[in-house]
Amino acid sequence: MTIYSLYIYDRHCACVYYQDWHRTKQPKRAGEGGGILNAVSQAVSPLATDSAAPTPSAFSSPRNTLSSTSGLVVAVGEDPVTPLPNPAEHARSNTLPFDEEAKLVYGVVLSLRNMVKKISGRDEQFTSYRTSSYRLHLYETVSGYKFIMLSDAATDGLRFVLRSIYNGPFLEYVVRNPLVPMDSRSQGIDNDYFRASIDRLVRGLSVFN
Amino acid sequence: MAIFSLWVINKAGGLIYQRNFADGLAQLTSNEYLVLAGTLHGIHAITSRLSPTGSSSGAQVIEGETFKMTILLTATGTKFVLLTSLAEATADSVLQRVYEAYADAVMKNPFHTPEMPIRSEGFDTRITSLIGTGQP
Numbered sequence: 586m587t588i589y590s591l592y593i594y595d596r597h598c599a600c601v602y603y604q605d606w607h608r609t610k611q612p613k614r615a616g617e618g619g620g621i622l623n624a625v626s627q628a629v630s631p632l633a634t635d636s637a638a639p640t641p642s643a644f645s646s647p648r649n650t651l652s653s654t655s656g657l658v659v660a661v662g663e664d665p666v667t668p669l670p671n672p673a674e675h676a677r678s679n680t681l682p683f684d685e686e687a688k689l690v691y692g693v694v695l696s697l698r699n700m701v702k703k704i705s706g707r708d709e710q711f712t713s714y715r716t717s718s719y720r721l722h723l724y725e726t727v728s729g730y731k732f733i734m735l736s737d738a739a740t741d742g743l744r745f746v747l748r749s750i751y752n753g754p755f756l757e758y759v760v761r762n763p764l765v766p767m768d769s770r771s772q773g774i775d776n777d778y779f780r781a782s783i784d785r786l787v788r789g790l791s792v793f794n
Numbered sequence: 795m796a797i798f799s800l801w802v803i804n805k806a807g808g809l810i811y812q813r814n815f816a817d818g819l820a821q822l823t824s825n826e827y828l829v830l831a832g833t834l835h836g837i838h839a840i841t842s843r844l845s846p847t848g849s850s851s852g853a854q855v856i857e858g859e860t861f862k863m864t865i866l867l868t869a870t871g872t873k874f875v876l877l878t879s880l881a882e883a884t885a886d887s888v889l890q891r892v893y894e895a896y897a898d899a900v901m902k903n904p905f906h907t908p909e910m911p912i913r914s915e916g917f918d919t920r921i922t923s924l925i926g927t928g929q930p
Contacts, residue, residue: 589846608846686844693840696833701858703830704877706820709859716841717851735846 586792588743589719589735591750591783592690593774596729600625600687601773604783606793615684625773629683694723694733712744724748730755740792754782797885797928798861798877800892800921801827804909805871807835811912813921815928819861819877834875838865864889872896888925895920 590605603626605611615621617631624630681689694711701711713722715738724732724747732747758779759765766772787793798819802811809831812824822830838852856863857880864885866874874889874896899916900906906914 605846610845610847681843689840689844693837693844696837697856700830700833700837701856703822703826704819704863705858705861707860712857712859714841714853714856716845716853718845718847719850721841721844735844 586740586794587737588740588787588790588793589737591735591787592687592731592733593755594691594731594733595768597768597770598691598695599770600691602626602775602779603629603683603687604780606787610680612683612686613680614682615687616682621684621687622771622773624775626775690721690733691731694721694731698723698725713742722747724751726751736792743792746787746790750783750786754779754786758782795881795930796879797882797888797925798879800877800925801831801873801875802896802912803831803835803873803875806909807832808909810910811917813918815925818879831875834863834865835873838867838873866890866893868893891924892921895924 587607589608590603592600593602595601599622601622605628612629614629615631621630697714698711701709710725711723713720715721718738720736720738720740722734722736722743724744726732730751732750734743734747736743758776759774760767762776762778765774765776767774796816796818798816799812799814801809804810809828812827812831814821841853842850844850852865852867854865856865860880861877862880862882862885864876864878866876866886866889868874874892876885876889876892878885895917896912899920900912900914901908903914903916906912
């Protein structure tokens with residue numbers, strides 16, 4: 586029982602936030618010009634090639650305090666702004682770059698959502714699907730934000746978790762944060778408080794081991 | 795506890811059998827069912843690539859708020875899809891028995907062309923005795 590990753594999409598189909606936990610198959614960094622927004626996740630955003638490249642976000646600190654693999658706070662001091670190239674980058678050659686993965690996740694969810702509506706003939710929501718190795722959960726808000734979580738195949742429905750992410754950290758650190766441009770189409774919603782708050786919430790779950 | 799519908803999708807994504815049992819879902823035209831089957835075929839291929847951990851099968855169960863689709867992918871690429879209520883616990887075993895009926899009444903039928911729509915009275919009869927009206 587575990588939780589792998591969380592994606593948040595806005596109503597313009599753009600991925601605005603990404604975070605992962607026990608994910609063994611890490612995505613490759615998004616390619617330059619792959620259409621991924623700034624301030625989605627420092628772990629997967631394109632590497633800055635020169636100093637003129639836009640910084641991930643005007644307000645988020647460049648340090649990455651949350652290591653996704655160990656679960657420990659690894660950096661308390663200031664790190665260089667440009668993340669160092671990951672030596673394991675070439676070992677991930679069979680995995681998708683993050684920008685393509687984000688599009689595939691959105692495409693699957695959107696198709697299934699339309700399919701469920703069509704088959705039921707009502708305004709019924711698609712909630713989850715399960716494969717042999719993982720389960721995807723969807724929670725969609727009335728404002729069109731889609732919260733998508735990937736967990737272990739054996740977990741029960743996690744929509745209540747997605748709902749509480751929306752009710753708690755999302756409203757507190759994104760909607761009520763004047764520095765986060767909502768609906769901007771050019772900027773994600775990543776910020777340190779939001780990330781830390783989600784991390785706390787998810788690590789406190791009984792299914793997170 | 796109800797079984798709404800059974801689909802059989804060939805390995806190219808074409809719908810070769812579709813039959814409704816219990817009421818509860820929308821009645822669609824055969825053209826709409828064909829489109830949905832093709833979509834499902836594509837989604838199924840993508841879901842296996844999205845695995846965050848090692849290799850994965852395609853989607854096995856897809857859930858809405860009032861119904862779920864259970865998908866059985868055979869070794870030859872044919873998909874059996876059963877649309878049931880969420881509480882239905884027998885979907886997997888029903889699909890196994892549908893597969894058996896398919897092997898006996900369709901694949902052993904010398905007049906059946908593989909990958910083409912199933913028009914076999916024997917298969918219809920077996921499915922009727924297996925699922926009936928879809929109500930417990």
